[in-house]
Amino acid sequence: MADAAGSSMVTAEEHLAWILDRVPALAPRSLPVGEAHGLTLAGDANACHDLPLWDNSAMDGYALRAADVAAAGPASPIALRVLGEVASGSAEDPQIGPGEAVRIMTGAPVPADADAVVPVEHTRGDRADDPWAVERVEVIRRADPGANIRIRGEDTAAGAVLARAGDLLTANRVAALAAAGEAAVLVRPRPRVAVVATGSELQPAGAPLRRGQIPESNSMLVAGLLAECGVAAEAVQVHGDDTDAFARVLAELASQVDAIITTGGVGPGRHDIVRIAVEAEPEVRAVRVAVKPGQPQCTGRLAGGAWIFALPGNPVSAAVSFELFVRPALLRMQGRGEVQRMRLPAVAASSWRGSAGRLQVLPVRIDREPGGLVCRPSVNPRGVSHAVGGSGAANGYALVGPERGDVAAGDPVDVIVLEP
Ligand SMILES: Nc1nc2c(c(=O)[nH]1)N[C@H]1C(S)=C(S)[C@@H](COP(=O)(O)OP(=O)(O)OC[C@H]3O[C@@H](n4cnc5c(N)ncnc54)[C@H](O)[C@@H]3O)O[C@H]1N2
Numbered sequence: 001m002a003d004a005a006g007s008s009m010v011t012a013e014e015h016l017a018w019i020l021d022r023v024p025a026l027a028p029r030s031l032p033v034g035e036a037h038g039l040t041l042a043g044d045a046n047a048c049h050d051l052p053l054w055d056n057s058a059m060d061g062y063a064l065r066a067a068d069v070a071a072a073g074p075a076s077p078i079a080l081r082v083l084g085e086v087a088s089g090s091a092e093d094p095q096i097g098p099g100e101a102v103r104i105m106t107g108a109p110v111p112a113d114a115d116a117v118v119p120v121e122h123t124r125g126d127r128a129d130d131p132w133a134v135e136r137v138e139v140i141r142r143a144d145p146g147a148n149i150r151i152r153g154e155d156t157a158a159g160a161v162l163a164r165a166g167d168l169l170t171a172n173r174v175a176a177l178a179a180a181g182e183a184a185v186l187v188r189p190r191p192r193v194a195v196v197a198t199g200s201e202l203q204p205a206g207a208p209l210r211r212g213q214i215p216e217s218n219s220m221l222v223a224g225l226l227a228e229c230g231v232a233a234e235a236v237q238v239h240g241d242d243t244d245a246f247a248r249v250l251a252e253l254a255s256q257v258d259a260i261i262t263t264g265g266v267g268p269g270r271h272d273i274v275r276i277a278v279e280a281e282p283e284v285r286a287v288r289v290a291v292k293p294g295q296p297q298c299t300g301r302l303a304g305g306a307w308i309f310a311l312p313g314n315p316v317s318a319a320v321s322f323e324l325f326v327r328p329a330l331l332r333m334q335g336r337g338e339v340q341r342m343r344l345p346a347v348a349a350s351s352w353r354g355s356a357g358r359l360q361v362l363p364v365r366i367d368r369e370p371g372g373l374v375c376r377p378s379v380n381p382r383g384v385s386h387a388v389g390g391s392g393a394a395n396g397y398a399l400v401g402p403e404r405g406d407v408a409a410g411d412p413v414d415v416i417v418l419e420p
């Protein structure tokens, strides 16, 4: 281990940069586009063909020659002979002469002889009980050339870049790639992650508690935070403060997963078994980060292969550490270009005590108000790290830089929103 626990203090930015410089990108693989939602592209993806593929109708109506209906109006209908129909999926390209039209449906290819589509609402049919004409249609509104025709390639040209390496494949992106003819995409997989909560005081939720015991909640916290960033935990374990047993668990998991997230046991205490277990690991750093909460961190690559993110046991400290360091690292393993959440400007609705010299990451309730976003602490800022109860009501974090001190009501603060 590079430093003895707590022997050096680094900024949150420096610790994140240290992590992002080192975490490996997982090997890419090709997947059918329909299985790639939520993954990250490992190479640029281009349109295989124009979108739309051919000039097609934007309306259910009649394809015709615009010049034929230039003088049409409600009081001066123009009658056209109906030749037939081009339905969606039809490969027909019927010839249309002057004074002629074909019924056409939305999305169907516009016949080469037509230069406009008139919606059925702007026509009168030749039967009393049906708006659609069979043989003869009266057009009661003029149409300009090009009206209601979606031009081949006007959305995206063949060969255009639709998404780049590092982009998340959102539902919209997957749809764009499929629509543009991509059958398979090169993506990086989600990391395999194990969660290990440590502490001899921990009991299953709902179990009877004697003095000194508490319900275990961090494993659910971390597994849930993983799920919220698209990763299903492969293993979730809870262990007591037995250094040897923990070292064995770590050694076993290190060759099975890409990352191990532990909580608890990173302080300088006599039973802080995680810190003790990773002390001899040359590529794991133990640092104190200038952040509140989330100060003690042991992070790096274990000799067995996996990365370890040993987070403090205090529940809010663990949650903040996950947000600041683990989430970006897991996204970078997937090759994601942007690994940080968007920071939005908000206004503090109340004053709170700051933490000059450390980045304050405060669980807050963020609300929309007519003037913009406002936020108020959801925990007592006096003691944030253990405030698991109050933090449950938070929907984001306020980020107050180390150069700032206390926050006054009305002050601007940056927030990140955690709810989708
Ligand atoms: N002498 C010092 N003491 C402490 C320091 C320090 O610098 N010097 N740092 C404090 C800070 S800051 C933090 S954060 C904690 C980090 O402690 P650990 O990572 O060793 O965490 P634990 O001692 O195991 O637990 C802390 C706290 O959290 C509760 N906890 C732990 N695991 C869970 C769980 N799975 N579910 C729910 N709650 C859990 C635990 O009961 C403790 O109350 O150290 C400070 N001390």
Ligand code: MOO
Residues within 6 Å of the ligand: 291, 292, 293, 294, 295, 296, 312, 314, 317, 318, 385, 386
């Ligand atoms: O720095 Mo510890 O993680 O706050 O309480």
